[in-house]
Amino acid sequence: MSEKLLSVEGLKVYYFTSGGTVKAVDKVDFSLYRGEALGIAGESGCGKSTLGYGLINLVPPPGRIVDGHILIDNVDVAKLNESDLRKKVRWRKISMVFQGAMNALTPVYTIGKQLAEPLTIHTAISYKEALNKVQEILPLVGLSPEIIRRYPHELSGGMKQRVMIAMALILNPDIIIADEPTTALDVIVQAQILNLLKKLRRELGVTLILISHDLSIMAEVVDRLMVMYAGKVAELGKSDVIFSAPSHPYTQGLIASIPKLGEKKLNYIPGLPPDLRNPPVGCRFADRCPMVMDICRKEEPPFFEIAKEHFVSCWLYR
């Protein structure tokens, strides 16, 4: 494989709430290679967004990175101070399209102001500079620069999401994290946004991390897939392989539950994910796993490399 852009080792991101510590991301390891698209999938609440926030070191309180390394160009993003993050990393090396951000645009300010301002907060560029960059980048996502003078209610959902993607591109980062970029959108607009992401990869060579609970859109975009369950990585490998022959029982359940056009069959994984304040010892999927064995409830399964670059955290593969 090509050059490693990012490597994550033993990353833990916890939320410290009055009700207990939510272990949202709990010892996650993976690497990202230049030019690829990596998908992060899993059920609601499994820690996908939290992992994304961790990678740009922008975890909302009461959360923080408690352990681990995030290496980009030999710099550990997990250890950098805020000022260095702003100057060197965020939006320059790695940026993020936040989940639901398109719906969080406030109705009273222009698009331009709302795009440029966060940049001045999270990075070290000036407002004017940010606004100029915004205008330069808009055509890349299929929007006209004059849009900066418009208000959110004048834009359709698809246009708003393009605006959010433009914002992530502004400082020409190597890596973009897109967190559920199409979830609230109609199917046609969703297809347009996925095409846009493909175009950006092809034309700008962007390396993409796509976060979604929807495996069908993953299949349309990503080269490798990482399936998370309850704060941990359950399976990681080439998406061709995972879609045709999933190995972790959780991945198998997820893939079997993908609704298919023109079929009446409905499948699902019975049960609920564990409470992340108090995850079970052993395998976190044990309670819902059709293949559960004694060892699963006692000891946490390590990562088994069952084929080259195909990792599964499950005792079936010991």
Add this chain to the structure above:
Amino acid sequence: MMATTDIKELVKNIDQNNLMIVRELKKYFPIRSGFTDFIFRRPSRFVRAVDNIDFDIPKGKIFALVGESGCGKTTTGMTLIRLYNPTGGHVLFEPKEDTLKDLREISNGRIMEYDGYIDLATIPGKWLKPLRRDLQIVFQDPYSSLNPAYKVYDILEEPMKVHGIGDSKDERYDMVLKALEEVKLVPAEDIANRFPHMLSGGQRQRVVLARALLLNPKFIVADEPIAMIDVSLRAEILITLLDLKEKHNISILFITHDLTLAGNISEYIAVMYLGKIVEMGKSDVVIKKPLHPYTKALIKAIPTPDPSMRKKMKDIWIKGEVSSAVNIPEGCRFHPRCMAYEEHPEIQAKCRESEPQLIEVEKGHYVSCWLYK
């Protein structure tokens, strides 16, 4: 399907297989006109959210209404069950016998009955109360549709009190437990004593379903009931919904923007575009043999869970952005976005100038497009 304005014509031969017979249904929302409109004497303008639609909902079946955001799905559902007053049209509905009795009573015998059916669209608002039990709606967002300050038990008991169901507190308590068991929320006693925040999204959505069921409805509008819910929980709720439909012989108007989902659970599908039904038929037929260019575009856009597709751009068989329901294009309202229009110069004049009707091109398969005329 012939449109009939005259109720007398419409009720001459009612097909008793249908629970609802909807004709020429319209719902226009006025747009508040500004001062300049007043000065220049501009006519008042409307959002034509539901613009003259016809369809039948068979008894005990799921009828899915599919289309993009803003095409009028929710407005249709709300207008059918008189949460909105229709601007025009008829909705024949066969209430339960008890409901009909109550209707006669409340109206002093003035309610118009047609072989056990009534016209929901035209009955006076003050007679609607008994019908509320028969007609239920389940909204898309399980987070906002349950009052966080009440326990599940109180949430479920409230509508029973309103409708005078259950004679005593004990009887109502038993009914609540039974309803919770029906939607597989067990142990029911435990769940009944929880607050909504102590339940998962899927469990909350099932509480919402239980609340609708307690009134023993004949018809449920399920408005994107699982849009907010995870894939794995989705199927669980849908299966619950299907079981309940079978068991109680309920008809459901299932509203979704997801054609895959519509195909998974419904017997019939109507595809809506800008306030109009553009295609309608048995779900398998609409999905496997779509005729209208808009339906085709929707189907092509559906992501395929096949990673070999990822190197290619998805073929998007539609142009532009959705038009506004205030300025509906002349002729076929879809023509500015239609790819078939591009490919068929011979019909372009017609597409631009006159509106295609919903016609039956094959038995039970309706489409409104000049390609099929």
